[in-house]
Amino acid sequence: MATTTLDKTDVPELAKLGITDLDEGKVPSAEENHQIQMVEKMEIDEKEWNTTTNDDTITMIAQKLTRLIVNSQKTERKWEHEFEKQRISASNIADQLLEATPATEQLVDAFNNLVEGLVPTIKKIEEANERVQEEIKKSSTVIEENSKQIKSQAETIFKLSKTINDLHITMAHQSAAKYKQQLEDLPRKKPRIDEDMRSTTQNVGIRRCYICTGVHQADECDQYKDGPTRLEEMTKRNRCIRCTKKNVPGHPCQFPKGRTCTYCQKVHLNALCPVKFPIDTTRQKKMAHETQHYKIPKKTSGN
Missing domain, CATH: 1.10.287 (Helix Hairpins)
Known part of the structure; x- marks a missing residue:
């Protein structure tokens, strides 16, 4: 210098x-x-x-x-x-x-x-x-x-x-x-990819969050704090969520049988666990109200 x-x-x-x-x-x-x-x-x-x-x-x-x-x-x-x-x-x-x-x-x-x-x-x-x-x-x-x-x-x-x-x-x-x-100068396991950080397995000393691409672990994401909200955000961002399902044919990742959550032993990513990261009570009430308010009535057999 x-x-x-x-x-x-x-x-x-x-x-x-x-x-x-x-x-x-x-x-x-x-x-x-x-x-x-x-x-x-x-x-x-x-x-x-x-x-x-x-x-x-x-x-x-x-x-x-x-x-x-x-x-x-x-x-x-x-x-x-x-x-x-x-x-x-x-x-x-x-x-x-x-x-x-x-x-x-x-x-x-x-x-x-x-x-x-x-x-x-x-x-x-x-x-x-x-x-x-x-x-x-x-x-x-x-x-x-x-x-x-x-x-x-x-x-x-x-x-x-x-x-x-x-x-x-x-x-x-x-x-x-x-x-x-x-x-x-932070150690990397693989070369850096494009700025959109579409791959979630790259390391720059601290792993990138595969939900919001922030410099932190996905489990520690403060922008999206509960499991359902994180899953919703990953869906909006077109993230791969096939690891949350069992026996998906043609699954290209390393977990063809799905990932087992270390918190509740169910098949989904750890950061999406609804048990470890439950939805906020206030938001849960709001979602229930919206679901009830906008619920489409079922058609009767007579119609």
């Missing part, structure tokens, strides 16, 4: 457990089945753990981004307040220019003070924006890496699940093939 070898790179978990090949003629033991079930449970637990970890990471990143956005909004409001103060200062300077014409040096000094106040504010805003952009970039990188990891884990779990399913199917086929081979 063929042997299938598992690559460690395909199923490393099974290889760690020592399951590196599949013998088609080997029925998996309970220990191997237990190992496969443990691998499935480990993969499911790992998947649940990874999913929980990734969810926690994404939640943490979202919370961090929320804090950054809130801080950015606070900073923006702060700089808006500063700009408003500078605008008021500029407006005051303009009012002073309208009210009186100051000296040129005073105007230059006021303008320089305004510029000196705006430049640090603009630099702080740019630095804050750069920090926000850097944090967003880092968070995006982490999210992308986590997404790739989740996708890779999902693909690995899918491949492992498919491999385990294929193993179950393979083991089922192997078990069926081994059972069929065991049936084929």
Whole structure:
């Protein structure tokens, strides 16, 4: 029988457990089945753990981004307040220019003070924006890496699940093939005949029932349990029942004088014995009722 070898790179978990090949003629033991079930449970637990970890990471990143956005909004409001103060200062300077014409040096000094106040504010805003952009970039990188990891884990779990399913199917086929081979290897007295099993003397380890062709002795037939029903079924199936009669001329079987029942010593097959296998009481009443109900009346001599 063929042997299938598992690559460690395909199923490393099974290889760690020592399951590196599949013998088609080997029925998996309970220990191997237990190992496969443990691998499935480990993969499911790992998947649940990874999913929980990734969810926690994404939640943490979202919370961090929320804090950054809130801080950015606070900073923006702060700089808006500063700009408003500078605008008021500029407006005051303009009012002073309208009210009186100051000296040129005073105007230059006021303008320089305004510029000196705006430049640090603009630099702080740019630095804050750069920090926000850097944090967003880092968070995006982490999210992308986590997404790739989740996708890779999902693909690995899918491949492992498919491999385990294929193993179950393979083991089922192997078990069926081994059972069929065991049936084929059972000792036979004569070669097997056609599928209709018309001959009732063939042996395949356990003799075929000559009533229903099942794999059991005719005396143990569960499909037809009482002698009269078995005889009726044999008649329907055109089975040979000449062994149930005495001195049948031209009888081709090995019992020209008929078979003597080992249970009641009468001439009939053992499985048809009405003493050993009596008819069921319920069925007997039913048959008696049908016979009485459908009984044809005898003709009188006057008719």
